[in-house]
Amino acid sequence: MPISSPVVVALDYPDQAQALAMADQLDPAKVRVKVGKEIFTRSGPAVVEALHGKGFEVFLDLKFHDIPNTVAGAVAAAADMGVWMVNVHAGGGQRMMEAAANAIANHRTRPLLIAVTVLTSMDRTDLSQIGIVDEPQVQVRRLAELSKASGMDGVVCSAQEASLLKQACGQNFALVTPGIRPAGSDAGDQRRVLTPVQARDAGVDYMVIGRPITQSAEPTLVVDEILQSLA
Numbered sequence: 001m002p003i004s005s006p007v008v009v010a011l012d013y014p015d016q017a018q019a020l021a022m023a024d025q026l027d028p029a030k031v032r033v034k035v036g037k038e039i040f041t042r043s044g045p046a047v048v049e050a051l052h053g054k055g056f057e058v059f060l061d062l063k064f065h066d067i068p069n070t071v072a073g074a075v076a077a078a079a080d081m082g083v084w085m086v087n088v089h090a091g092g093g094q095r096m097m098e099a100a101a102n103a104i105a106n107h108r109t110r111p112l113l114i115a116v117t118v119l120t121s122m123d124r125t126d127l128s129q130i131g132i133v134d135e136p137q138v139q140v141r142r143l144a145e146l147s148k149a150s151g152m153d154g155v156v157c158s159a160q161e162a163s164l165l166k167q168a169c170g171q172n173f174a175l176v177t178p179g180i181r182p183a184g185s186d187a188g189d190q191r192r193v194l195t196p197v198q199a200r201d202a203g204v205d206y207m208v209i210g211r212p213i214t215q216s217a218e219p220t221l222v223v224d225e226i227l228q229s230l231a
């Protein structure tokens with residue numbers, strides 16, 4: 001059964017045992033899970049295999065950003081692992097993204113291929129420090145349009161840019177948004193944040209949520225509250 005929930009739980013843990021213990025509290029019929037740099041660098045493909053074994057669809061979030069040939073090979077390796085979604089950095093440019101798309105075009109279990117625009121932890125000041133004088137939403141739109149032209153299925157952005165991007169790139173261009181914070185939860189290092197309901201109303205397709213769930217004393221309750229708020 002394909003899962004209809006928009007919620008993707010970020011399993012950011014220092015070891016596989018903790019990540020899998022959290023997964024055991026989650027229901028693969030209600031949420032997908034994300035494997036990121038921390039746990040993958042510790043545990044490698046084994047953690048993805050274990051999550052697949054528990055019935056989860058997995059977003060492999062390694063944000064590939066390298067020369068086209070290298071990224072093409074990395075994306076092909078992700079596809080061979082059978083992940084549901086994989087991402088690259090749009091800042092790697094058109095030729096890099098096209099190489100990634102071509103690498104998996106005929107793959108038997110082709111994952112969704114998504115490009116990160118401007119990290120949700122970045123605001124205007126962070127951008128200006130790396131020489132980008134535009135507002136975040138201007139840079140996000142520029143990179144989203146480039147991503148679409150380069151054959152990406154969608155982008156990672158903040159929910160704050162979602163309605164703008166649905167207009168600019170079309171309804172079928174998938175929007176994946178971290179920086180989701182249920183009302184009252186701590187923003188932490190995130191800067192461009194919205195609540196789950198605001199994100200849904202803005203047209204977001206998939207919401208990546210980590211610490212508000214994983215650092216909670218009652219993760220399943222938080223998941224259920226989020227899903228109920230979206231129902």
Ligand SMILES: O=C(O)c1cc(=O)[nH]c(=O)n1[C@@H]1O[C@H](COP(=O)(O)O)[C@@H](O)[C@H]1O
Nearest residue numbers: 010036061118119120156178208209210211
């Ligand atoms: O690609 C991502 O998943 C990502 C992109 C981005 O712009 N911002 C962002 O926070 N993420 C990831 O989304 C997750 C957010 O986690 P929390 O801030 O704990 O909800 C982390 O695993 C980040 O690595």
